Amino acid sequence: MDSAYIQIGNLELALAALLMLINLGLSAWLRLGLGRQLVLASVRMSVQLLLVGLILEWIFALRNPWVVLLLAMIMGTTAGIAAVGRTGRRFPGIYRNSLLNVLFASFLVTGLAGQGIIRFQPWYDPQYFIPLLGMLLGNALTGISLALDRFMENLVSRRAFIESMLCLGATRWEAAHREVKDAVRTGMIPIINAMMVMGVVSLPGMMTGQILAGADPADAVRYQIVIVFMIAASTALGTLGVVMMSFFSMFSSRHRLLSAQLLRTQSE
Amino acid sequence: MTPGEAWAVSGPSGSGKTLLLRCLAALDPLDEGRILFEGRDTETINVPAYRARVLYLHQQPAFFEGTVEENLRAVLALAQHSGREFDQAWISGTLERLGKSPDFLQRPISALSGGEAQIVAFLRGLQISPTLLLLDEPTAALDPEAVGQIESLIEAWQAADPEHSLLWVSHDQGQLERMTSRRLLLGDG
Structure with missing residues (x-):
């Protein structure tokens, strides 16, 4: 694999997740009632992608x-x-x-x-x-x-x-x-x-x-x-x-x- | 039913009058039994050809956006009617008898009243020379003048050929007495 790019580690992932605070803040401020869905969608997206990353790594190796x-x-x-x-x-x-x-x-x-x-x-x-x-x-x-x-x-x-x-x-x-x-x-x-x-x-x-x-x-x-x-x-x-x-x-x-x-x- | 007959179909709401006509028009399948047209089972004959002769007309006609003439001509573009020409003389003569001006053909469908739309639906259907009309309350929502115009259209069509027949569903007993000679009474469905 070409490694001529900046790797993203767990700390960077956690920092990126903080961007969701913007959405959560807006939802709370405007009383959109989207807080629970935003958290759920963020968790689902992260878990699904991390899992698929693991599966792809396994399949690429196999x-x-x-x-x-x-x-x-x-x-x-x-x-x-x-x-x-x-x-x-x-x-x-x-x-x-x-x-x-x-x-x-x-x-x-x-x-x-x-x-x-x-x-x-x-x-x-x-x-x-x-x-x-x-x-x-x-x-x-x-x-x-x-x-x-x-x-x-x-x-x-x-x-x-x-x-x-x-x-x-x-x-x-x-x-x-x-x-x-x-x-x-x-x-x-x-x-x-x-x-x-x-x-x-x-x-x-x-x-x-x-x-x-x-x-x-x-x-x-x-x-x-x-x-x-x-x-x-x-x-x-x-x-x-x-x-x-x-x-x-x-x-x-x-x-x-x-x-x-x-x-x-x-x-x- | 023999050629030339005019039947009234009556019965309480939900007795299946519309369903009977839709089945006769081959729009709905039969649960049981058979429909014979000129001795042939309608489940085995060419359906578009059959429908061109057994025409179902109901209360709310539907058109595409465009003028009256475009909607009339669109039917003649169907493969079933290839070779059939737009009969300008018959259309103009009929419109004149109904008191419509010649520019009626150029009016947009969206600008027509309910009665005028029903007249266009009848012209659209009658121009392909059906043998049997299945009429499902075509005048139910119309004013007396429009009812008279539709009835006169149908009378002219009946007079044009002694074999022309019809089945008419209506709640207007006076109309059924005027326009039909035999009666089919449906039970509770």
């Missing part, structure tokens, strides 16, 4: 393809479930749709770009495979979650129009293609927005991390560009895939909108 794949599957499954967790409605098969598309899009793009562009060897080298996959999963999760939510809300709010078109002889696709396109567009907006301002408003985390770790900024930028293209591709694939699968889940082959399947989540 370099076993099955262990790497197992971790990748756990990450992908968590992302697939989390994407549904943020939606306001559910239908039977929504978890399957989300899981399959998160996994398919992220693994496919990691595989293609990892072996076709970055060309790390072996293919499962955890130093590359895990962080790349993680970044794709995180972004695909957001895209899929937004697109699913939008698609279901569209089906509810535009049900009368969709059924009117079906009644007039429209196929299920003719009746609902606007809603499908709108949902896919919604899922793609965050990454497009991020790309628009990247380097001007925001310096991406991965690039910043590489620079802090001593990498040449030009190299870090090139890596970042590759990663952003990978993220855009996997988000597009995942978003389109999940909306199309959900379209087939919500419309029967007899061109019926199965709106009775669409249930609000209890938190709503």
